[in-house]
Amino acid sequence: MSIVIVGAGQAGLQIAESLRRGGYEGRVLLLGDESFAPYQRPPLSKKYLADDMADERLQFRPVEQLTKQNIEFRPLTTVTAIDRAAGEVVLASGERVAYEGLALTTGTRVRPLPVPGAEHPAVCYLRGLDDAKRLRSQLASAARVLVIGGGFIGLEVAATARHAGKTVTVVETLDRLMARAVAPVVSEYFAELHRGHGVELRFKVALTAIAGNPDGSLTATLSDGSTVDADLLVAGIGVLPNQELAAAAGLECANGIVVDEFARTSDPRIVAAGDCTWHINRRFAAPLRLESVQNAVDQGKIAAQSLLGNAVPYQDLPWFWSDQYDVKLQMVGLSQAHDSLVVRGAPESAAFSVFYFKAGELLGVDSINRPAEHMLARKLMSLGISPSPDAVADTGFDLKTLLPAP
Amino acid sequence: MPKITFIDVDGTKFETNVASGLSVMEGAINAGVPGVLAICGGSCACSTCHAYVDDAWTAVVGGPNDIEDATLDLANERKPSSRLTCQVTVTDAMDGLVIHVAKND
Numbered sequence: 001m002s003i004v005i006v007g008a009g010q011a012g013l014q015i016a017e018s019l020r021r022g023g024y025e026g027r028v029l030l031l032g033d034e035s036f037a038p039y040q041r042p043p044l045s046k047k048y049l050a051d052d053m054a055d056e057r058l059q060f061r062p063v064e065q066l067t068k069q070n071i072e073f074r075p076l077t078t079v080t081a082i083d084r085a086a087g088e089v090v091l092a093s094g095e096r097v098a099y100e101g102l103a104l105t106t107g108t109r110v111r112p113l114p115v116p117g118a119e120h121p122a123v124c125y126l127r128g129l130d131d132a133k134r135l136r137s138q139l140a141s142a143a144r145v146l147v148i149g150g151g152f153i154g155l156e157v158a159a160t161a162r163h164a165g166k167t168v169t170v171v172e173t174l175d176r177l178m179a180r181a182v183a184p185v186v187s188e189y190f191a192e193l194h195r196g197h198g199v200e201l202r203f204k205v206a207l208t209a210i211a212g213n214p215d216g217s218l219t220a221t222l223s224d225g226s227t228v229d230a231d232l233l234v235a236g237i238g239v240l241p242n243q244e245l246a247a248a249a250g251l252e253c254a255n256g257i258v259v260d261e262f263a264r265t266s267d268p269r270i271v272a273a274g275d276c277t278w279h280i281n282r283r284f285a286a287p288l289r290l291e292s293v294q295n296a297v298d299q300g301k302i303a304a305q306s307l308l309g310n311a312v313p314y315q316d317l318p319w320f321w322s323d324q325y326d327v328k329l330q331m332v333g334l335s336q337a338h339d340s341l342v343v344r345g346a347p348e349s350a351a352f353s354v355f356y357f358k359a360g361e362l363l364g365v366d367s368i369n370r371p372a373e374h375m376l377a378r379k380l381m382s383l384g385i386s387p388s389p390d391a392v393a394d395t396g397f398d399l400k401t402l403l404p405a406p
Numbered sequence: 407m408p409k410i411t412f413i414d415v416d417g418t419k420f421e422t423n424v425a426s427g428l429s430v431m432e433g434a435i436n437a438g439v440p441g442v443l444a445i446c447g448g449s450c451a452c453s454t455c456h457a458y459v460d461d462a463w464t465a466v467v468g469g470p471n472d473i474e475d476a477t478l479d480l481a482n483e484r485k486p487s488s489r490l491t492c493q494v495t496v497t498d499a500m501d502g503l504v505i506h507v508a509k510n511d
Contacts (some may be wrong), residue, residue, distance in 0.1 A: 021440075040447040057432065060447075065438040297445055321451040328473065330451060372476035375453065379480050400480075 001026035003307055004089055004097055006079045006245065007105035008032025010040070010293060011274030013060055014300030015103045015307070016071045022308045028070065029097065031077040031089075036129050037063045038073070042293060044132040045156035046323050049139065050163060058129065082249035084267055101307040104246055104257055104265070104272040105300070108239035108291065113148065117210030122218050123233045126153055138232050142166060146220055146230035148207050150177040152322045153236035155190065159324040161234075162197050169200045169228055171207060171220075181320075181331070183338075183354050186366050189347045193327060202228075239291060241276045254278040256289040261313045263303035271303040282315035284334065294319045317382050319374075330374035333364025333381055342392045345370065353377070355392045362386040376400060408501040412457075414441040415507050424496045430505060431455040431491035441507035448492035453477050454511075458487040459494075460504035467494060467503070482509050 003019060005012045008030050016030045032038065039058040047053055056062075066073045078092040088096045110125040112118060122142075124135045135157075139145070145161045147154045150172030162168045172179075176187035177194075191201055206223040210233065213219060220228045241256040252258040252266040256278035263271045263279065274296040278289050298316035305312040320331040327350070335341075335356035345352030351369040355362060355377075365377035376399055380387065383404070391397050407423040410433050414420065424433030434442035434455070443454035450473050459467045464487050470478060474493045478484055491505065 042447055042449060046449075057428075060435070061438065062436055065436075068438060293446060319452075321446065321449060323449065328451075370476070371450070371473050372479040375477055375480050403480075 001100055002029060002098065003027070003101040003103065004029045004031065004099040005103040005105060006031050006089065007107055007242075007274075007276075008034070008038045008073060008075070009105060009107050009274065010038070010060070010296035011107075011300040011303075012103065012105035013038040014297050015105065015271075015273060015304045016066075017069065018301050018304030019307060020069045020071065022304060022310075024308060026100065028072065030066070030071055030073045031079060031091075032073065032075050033078045034128060034130070035075050037061070037066070037075065039129060041128075042321075044129065045126055045153055046160060048132055049136055049157065049160045055129065079245060082245060082251075082270075084249055084270075087269070100269070102270045103303055103307065104270065104276065105274045105296075105303075106242035106245060106257075106272075106276045108241050108275045110235070111238045111240055113207065113210075113235050113237065115207055115209050117212065117218070118235075120210050120212050120218050120233070122212075122216065122231060123210065123235065125235055126157060127239065135232075135234065139164065139166070142231035144217075144230045144232070145169070146171065146228050146233045147236065148220075148233065149236035149238070150174070150201070150203075151180070151236055151238070152178065154234070155194065155324055156322060157234050157236065158194060158199055159197070162194075162199055163325070168198070169202060169230070170194065171202045171205060171222060171228075173204065173206045175203050177201070180336070182329075182366050183335070183341055183356070185341075185343055185347060186329070186354055186368065189350075189352075189368060190324065190327075190329075193325060197325060239275070241278075241289065243276060246270075246272065254287070258287070261315075262306045262311045263299055263314060264306050271306050273299040273303040280314065281318075282313050283317065288334070290318055292318065292320050317378060319378060328369055328371065330367045330371060331364065332374060332378045333362070335364030335366070338363050340389060342389050344373070344392050344395060355387075355389070357389055360386075360389065373399075376403075379403060408496055408498060408503065410496070410500065410503045410505060412437065412439045412442070413504065413506045414439055415509055416441075426496050426498050426500075428496050429492050430457075430489075430494040430496060430503075433496060434491060434505070434507075439507060441510055442491060443510045444492060446492075450474055450477055450490060450493055453481050453490060455491045456481050456484075456508040456510055457489060457491050458485055458506040458508060459489055460506060461487065463500070463503050466499055482511075 338356035
């Protein structure tokens with residue numbers, strides 16, 4: 001009797017611990033392909049990159065806390081195949097491990113730069129701790145940093161590099177920052193923030209080639225024909241779900257491993273959770289894939305319940321955050337489909353929120369340096385309370401009064 | 407290293423030594439206190455490391471910072487002694503500190 005979890009990131013650890021809290025008494029094997037015990041990724045682009053933060057401080061738990069819960073954590077363990085007929089996973093070593101339940105929490109990998117010269121040693125990516133170690137070490141000796149991609153990872157790295165006194169250029173193919181996630185008013189605010197800190201932003205141009213120089217630096221050519229010289233190039237152009245293992249086993253995959261609202265794959269003995277899933281959340285009409293701590297934790301709990309035989313539908317509210325310089329951006333809900341928005345507070349004051357609506361219903365809220373409003377928005381949305389656009393626009397109106405009396 | 411006692415929501419007691427400079431939240435995580443979830447890992451973004459500083463220690467520990475105060479605004483059962491433990495840095499003066507874990511969910 002054992003449950004095998006493939007992938008020892010936040011979702012995998014959550015499933016392991018939720019199984020134990022749910023009373024599962026069989027063997028729990030948590031297989032990670034990295035050398036590290038399960039660790040947090042969000043600090044990798046922020047605090048970890050900025051200072052000498054010890055690796056141990058990234059760990060979710062000391063390994064002995066896993067042992068205490070009778071969770072068998074195995075690092076440096078790669079699963080090469082799932083033999084569904086036999087109910088076994090096959091490890092790179094050739095060892096076969098039997099399962100009664102299987103969880104796939106394989107995460108994502110970075111999208112590689114599709115340009116000639118991308119294998120240059122001064123090109124870095126950021127996804128795992130190994131990436132962060134390499135980036136941190138190369139950042140220390142770099143003077144000029146070129147960031148490809150004006151999304152969360154690119155901008156957090158840009159902020160950290162600028163804070164360390166580096167010359168920083170950010171190249172973004174679209175016409176604004178974080179375009180897939182936030183409204184133009186938020187993009188504008190962050191563009192001004194980065195420019196104010198001395199970052200050069202280049203919009204509507206793409207990287208087309210990288211050439212090495214004799215001194216170890218590189219020259220990047222952009223689509224407008226211009227060039228940028230840099231000692232370090234950091235690419236943050238998105239990630240790809242690790243679904244090949246699932247696909248090879250015949251499990252349905254789309255933009256991620258397909259799971260239902262109970263985190264079950266097309267094989268009822270196999271669940272999946274976290275960044276790697278193309279999943280159903282009862283709050284939304286269409287399936288989606290999310291790259292977030294919230295999804296790893298909340299969907300992980302649902303997946304564990306399914307393995308325990310309890311079908312609990314996934315309906316948690318998505319939330320995200322990004323720290324750039326001393327500015328805290330917090331997001332709740334999914335706002336991409338909005339047809340109107342209301343800005344509450346003034347962007348010039350460096351503290352405001354954007355409320356996104358569709359047909360008058362609140363879809364989501366982005367808060368900049370307004371943590372109380374973010375927490376309030378989370379509470380309102382989780383209770384299904386949608387303030388009217390007029391109420392939101394009236395800064396004299398206390399949105400807290402919309403909460404039910406305690 | 408300062409000794410900290412955590413009393414979890416269900417009354418279970420955890421005594422642990424935490425190096426000065428770490429956060430109280432990290433002390434709880436290292437000691438395996440189940441009630442301190444700390445989902446965001448200490449970024450002051452989620453309020454799931456909420457706890458009450460024992461009355462005898464509130465003066466030593468002090469009150470919340472601005473972001474923390476705002477994040478705690480709607481926390482479950484907030485009290486004057488409420489802190490987000492990720493925002494409390496352990497100092498030598500906290501040897502003997504007692505922390506009561508709040509209901510985090």
